[in-house]
Amino acid sequence: MIIDKNGKLFGKISIIDIAIIVLILVLIAGTYVRFQGSGKASAGASVSANLIPVTFKIEIKGVREFSFNELKEGDIVSDPENEIVLGEIVSIEINPFIEKVLRTNGEFSTAPHPDRRTVVIEVKGNAKQKKDGYYIERTCINASEVQKLYNTGKLQFVGNIIEFTPEI
Numbered sequence: 001m002i003i004d005k006n007g008k009l010f011g012k013i014s015i016i017d018i019a020i021i022v023l024i025l026v027l028i029a030g031t032y033v034r035f036q037g038s039g040k041a042s043a044g045a046s047v048s049a050n051l052i053p054v055t056f057k058i059e060i061k062g063v064r065e066f067s068f069n070e071l072k073e074g075d076i077v078s079d080p081e082n083e084i085v086l087g088e089i090v091s092i093e094i095n096p097f098i099e100k101v102l103r104t105n106g107e108f109s110t111a112p113h114p115d116r117r118t119v120v121i122e123v124k125g126n127a128k129q130k131k132d133g134y135y136i137e138r139t140c141i142n143a144s145e146v147q148k149l150y151n152t153g154k155l156q157f158v159g160n161i162i163e164f165t166p167e168i
Helices: 015-035
Strands: 052-064 076-079 084-102 108-130 133-136 148-151 156-166
Antiparallel strands (some): 076 084, 076 148, 108 133, 148 156
16 A cells, blocks of 8 residues: 555655655745846846847826926836846936826816826836847836836836837
């Protein structure tokens, strides 16, 4: 019999022992995959020859004045999810935030919001070109409609990359 009356496999090792060993192996493998190539140790290293300078713009909609006043040229933008520095803010553009308004006749129209703005920050960094786009470490920085969380140290915000220019 494979499992005896005490729950031991071949009478020598418990099924619970096997489950714990498998769990530990899965945790070790997961940790390796999570931190492999994270680049945390190379944060202060010089720019590698295979990295190219890139400029990209992040659009942040519906920002209040006290928040956009916290953004300054020279601030460092990072990806808090992957703990990666993306680059430095080189310019900040502040525009009216246009929102859809439902009128009393049931139709929508657009109007500027009195207290909110759309902020576009231009960020300069160094990226690596791969088959499916440009990456800074593990963070894809191609223009898209996907909203993503960013951080400057003083401010966390959700925005999307609206423009991307590699300096080739």
